[in-house]
Amino acid sequence: MLRLxxxxxxxxxxxxxxxxxxxxxxxxVAPHVVEEDGCEYWEYETERAPTVGLNxxxxxxxxxxxMDPIRFSDMRIGCYDPVERAKDFLADGILASILFPxxxxxxxxxFITFQDKVLADLCIKAYNDFVIxxxxxxxxxxxxxxxxxxxxxxxxxxxxxxxxxxxRGARALSFPENGVPLGLPSYWNSYWDPIWRAxxxxxxxxxxxxxxxxxxxxxxxDSGPALGFAVMQVGSVLSSVNLMMSPVCRLFPRLKFVFSxxxxxxxxxxxxxxxxxxxxxxxxxxxxxxxxxEIFRQNMYLCMIEEPICLKYRDDxxxxxIMWECDYPHTDTVWPSSQASAxxxxxxxxxxxxxxxxxxxxxxxxxxNWQMAAADLxxx
Amino acid sequence: MLRLxxxxxxxxxxxxxxxxxxxxxxxxVAPHVVEEDGCEYWEYETERAPTVGLNxxxxxxxxxxxMDPIRFSDMRIGCYDPVERAKDFLADGILASILFPxxxxxxxxxFITFQDKVLADLCIKAYNDFVIxxxxxxxxxxxxxxxxxxxxxxxxxxxxxxxxxxxRGARALSFPENGVPLGLPSYWNSYWDPIWRAxxxxxxxxxxxxxxxxxxxxxxxDSGPALGFAVMQVGSVLSSVNLMMSPVCRLFPRLKFVFSxxxxxxxxxxxxxxxxxxxxxxxxxxxxxxxxxEIFRQNMYLCMIEEPICLKYRDDxxxxxIMWECDYPHTDTVWPSSQASAxxxxxxxxxxxxxxxxxxxxxxxxxxNWQMAAADLxxx
Numbered sequence: 001m002l003r004l005x006x007x008x009x010x011x012x013x014x015x016x017x018x019x020x021x022x023x024x025x026x027x028x029v030a031p032h033v034v035e036e037d038g039c040e041y042w043e044y045e046t047e048r049a050p051t052v053g054l055n056x057x058x059x060x061x062x063x064x065x066x067m068d069p070i071r072f073s074d075m076r077i078g079c080y081d082p083v084e085r086a087k088d089f090l091a092d093g094i095l096a097s098i099l100f101p102x103x104x105x106x107x108x109x110x111f112i113t114f115q116d117k118v119l120a121d122l123c124i125k126a127y128n129d130f131v132i133x134x135x136x137x138x139x140x141x142x143x144x145x146x147x148x149x150x151x152x153x154x155x156x157x158x159x160x161x162x163x164x165x166x167x168r169g170a171r172a173l174s175f176p177e178n179g180v181p182l183g184l185p186s187y188w189n190s191y192w193d194p195i196w197r198a199x200x201x202x203x204x205x206x207x208x209x210x211x212x213x214x215x216x217x218x219x220x221x222d223s224g225p226a227l228g229f230a231v232m233q234v235g236s237v238l239s240s241v242n243l244m245m246s247p248v249c250r251l252f253p254r255l256k257f258v259f260s261x262x263x264x265x266x267x268x269x270x271x272x273x274x275x276x277x278x279x280x281x282x283x284x285x286x287x288x289x290x291x292x293x294e295i296f297r298q299n300m301y302l303c304m305i306e307e308p309i310c311l312k313y314r315d316d317x318x319x320x321x322i323m324w325e326c327d328y329p330h331t332d333t334v335w336p337s338s339q340a341s342a343x344x345x346x347x348x349x350x351x352x353x354x355x356x357x358x359x360x361x362x363x364x365x366x367x368x369n370w371q372m373a374a375a376d377l378x379x380x
Numbered sequence: 381m382l383r384l385x386x387x388x389x390x391x392x393x394x395x396x397x398x399x400x401x402x403x404x405x406x407x408x409v410a411p412h413v414v415e416e417d418g419c420e421y422w423e424y425e426t427e428r429a430p431t432v433g434l435n436x437x438x439x440x441x442x443x444x445x446x447m448d449p450i451r452f453s454d455m456r457i458g459c460y461d462p463v464e465r466a467k468d469f470l471a472d473g474i475l476a477s478i479l480f481p482x483x484x485x486x487x488x489x490x491f492i493t494f495q496d497k498v499l500a501d502l503c504i505k506a507y508n509d510f511v512i513x514x515x516x517x518x519x520x521x522x523x524x525x526x527x528x529x530x531x532x533x534x535x536x537x538x539x540x541x542x543x544x545x546x547x548r549g550a551r552a553l554s555f556p557e558n559g560v561p562l563g564l565p566s567y568w569n570s571y572w573d574p575i576w577r578a579x580x581x582x583x584x585x586x587x588x589x590x591x592x593x594x595x596x597x598x599x600x601x602d603s604g605p606a607l608g609f610a611v612m613q614v615g616s617v618l619s620s621v622n623l624m625m626s627p628v629c630r631l632f633p634r635l636k637f638v639f640s641x642x643x644x645x646x647x648x649x650x651x652x653x654x655x656x657x658x659x660x661x662x663x664x665x666x667x668x669x670x671x672x673x674e675i676f677r678q679n680m681y682l683c684m685i686e687e688p689i690c691l692k693y694r695d696d697x698x699x700x701x702i703m704w705e706c707d708y709p710h711t712d713t714v715w716p717s718s719q720a721s722a723x724x725x726x727x728x729x730x731x732x733x734x735x736x737x738x739x740x741x742x743x744x745x746x747x748x749n750w751q752m753a754a755a756d757l758x759x760x
Contacts, residue, residue: 062659062660062662062663063663064663065660065661065663065664066663066664067664178599178600180599180600180601185602186599186600186601186602186603187600188600188602188603189602213599217597217614217618219558219560219566219593219618219619219621219622220558220560220566220567220568220622220626221560221566222565222566222568222569223566223568223622223625223626224665225661225665226625226657226658226661226662226665226667227621227622227625229657229661230621230625230653230654230657230658230672231617231618231621231622231650231653231654233617233649233650233653234597234614234617234618237611237613237614237617237646238597238599238611238614239599241599241607241610241611242599242600242603242607242611245603245606245607245610246600246603263649263653264649265646265648265649265652265653266617266645266646266649266650268645268689268690268693269613269643269644269645269646269649269687269689269690270611270613270646272645272687272688272689272690273610273611273613273643273645273687274610274611276686277606277609277610278606278610279442280442280711280712281445281605281606281609281711282442282606283442283443283444283445283446284445284446284447285604285605285606287606292610306656307649307652307653308652309648309649309652309696310648310649310652312696313648313693316689316692331660331661332660
């Protein structure tokens with residue numbers, strides 16, 4: 001059986017995550033679930049949001065999946081319950097998992113939009129405490145990698161939160177692909193330095209999940225959501241080349257950026273083009289230092305679900321750069337067939353045992369500095 | 381010597397292109413060049429635009445290139461003179477060339493913004509007549525492939541113009557990557573059917589140059605223009621996947637789409653992801669028919685300047701899908717070293733003579749149904 005470290009999964013928060021942790025005077029405006037006409041909604045401040053069906057489809061046949069709102073009772077329990085999730089993971093040979101939030105959006109960007117930033121700060125800390133105190137300890141040792149979010153509107157506050165969470169065991173930060181579409185400065189701006197510095201000091205990799213810039217690059221919005229999903233890797237192209245060319249990793253050379261759910265196959269083209277453009281435009285642009293490809297080699301990592309065609313290009317990508325991911329419980333997930341799916345990809349791409357070990361868990365264990373759960377917990 | 385068919389070059393229009401062809405009553409508001417404080421500007425309607433330096437750098441060392449405005453007298457004469465251009469091309473072994481406009485923007489999208497659409501229509505026709513009557517006949521037979529633009533704001537008018545130009549020898553239409561950012565309907569909308577029908581009837585390939593959606597996908601605009609150039613292939617990813625999944629080629633199966641200056645290396649990843657998303661989202665999306673990859677194989681072509689790394693993936697792309705391009709006189713161009721550049725790429729990627737023949741000219745001759753100039757005209 002393959003020993004799988006999944007570099008990208010998702011928590012669906014249960015209804016009391018914030019109500020259990022936010023001081024009484026804020027509870028009415030903190031996220032809570034209301035029921036109306038048979039539907040469940042999250043409410044916070046003056047907003048209301050449904051849970052989108054495609055965000056919680058683990059175990060559902062493709063024919064029954066849709067964008068329609070769903071209730072907790074429609075979901076597989078493992079979506080929101082860490083004990084049941086652990087059973088689902090172990091049954092599929094998944095021995096470690098990086099987990100992104102849902103209501104806060106993957107990188108916690110929902111809280112940027114809060115009118116009351118004291119409340120927003122409390123919500124960030126409540127989510128992180130939920131992950132560290134409630135979700136992660138509910139699984140066997142090593143299964144859940146504590147992955148946190150931070151106060152993107154205040155990098156000094158964010159740096160303090162990164163240190164607080166690192167002290168409590170956090171091993172990854174979920175972070176936006178790009179600040180600009182969120183109304184924040186670009187990653188070429190020193191605004192972000194406190195966060196880069198904290199992540200470098202504490203060796204906390206930044207996980208940049210597709211979609212976290214707040215832009216879904218759908219070229220024909222009237223076509224429905226599937227086209228947006230089909231081109232979502234564009235977010236990782238833009239984000240990685242932006243960071244490869246920016247001063248960030250030149251100033252903080254031990255940073256680790258992981259492009260979650262972005263895939264791998266676009267990388268050789270992105271790097272080949274970025275290097276060529278760097279060399280052709282460096283004079284008037286006043287670029288100095290190493291090529292973008294060197295920054296990739298030094299600071300960046302990619303994630304793959306099923307890319308048997310592009311996995312053949314692994315020598316150009318770097319075998320030490322590729323991590324497997326499951327994406328439970330989203331529509332992209334291969335659960336409950338992770339073993340068969342991963343093996344079929346490795347067979348089609350003719351990977352060696354050492355390559356399979358690196359992609360399934362070796363790279364992730366090294367990048368996140370994390371020891372997976374014991375393999376004998378898995379029941380398959 | 382390699383016999384090169386360049387699938388992407390650019391005309392810099394001389395100052396009288398529109399003044400020579402537009403009726404007298406419109407001449408004052410039709411495009412014309414004015415001089416002020418030592419600078420030259422194009423003026424039209426109530427607008428004024430400089431000629432950007434990077435658009436006309438053929439023959440200039442990289443160190444001297446910039447975004448600053450330039451004058452005609454600063455440019456190599458081959459930028460705007462078809463007789464001199466022919467000498468430049470032939471000296472580099474280029475025996476055929478697809479040419480995009482400059483002032484009208486690559487796909488003629490400038491004229492969408494004109495207040496007076498009668499004037500805009502006259503300007504489109506004037507540009508096309510300039511290409512067919514003045515530019516192309518100035519070179520040896522076969523060198524200049526007549527490439528035209530159309531009235532994007534009125535597809536029936538555009539279809540009539542495509543037929544008019546096809547009757548006069550046009551062999552390619554320069555067309556936007558995506559209508560949506562231009563304020564026009566998406567390619568999933570039947571709005572465009574008259575244009576698709578005309579191009580299919582006359583076997584006119586549509587050349588979708590990067591940047592023609594009007595969006596340059598620069599993730600950090602404060603970083604300067606180089607980052608935007610480094611990620612510009614994203615335009616071709618979005619455009620091609622959009623068209624692969626849309627009804628367009630399912631309704632007009634003999635259409636040919638050429639992604640100009642988009643490169644090749646992103647294609648296997650884009651197709652692999654598009655197929656996977658098509659299969660996973662087809663039920664609620666009500667997708668029917670062949671996979672996106674099949675539409676690519678049937679209807680699409682890619683262009684490459686220098687991608688030795690990704691050219692190794694040619695079996696996954698399709699050797700019949702790849703065309704070489706020169707991009708004279710833009711900053712991406714390899715002129716006046718086209719021969720050495722192309723040969724080095726083919727050597728590094730270990731291409732066979734048959735593969736080199738397909739990429740350098742065989743594919744383009746077939747797709748554009750065009751016979752190149754005689755090789756013995758070339759002087760190198």
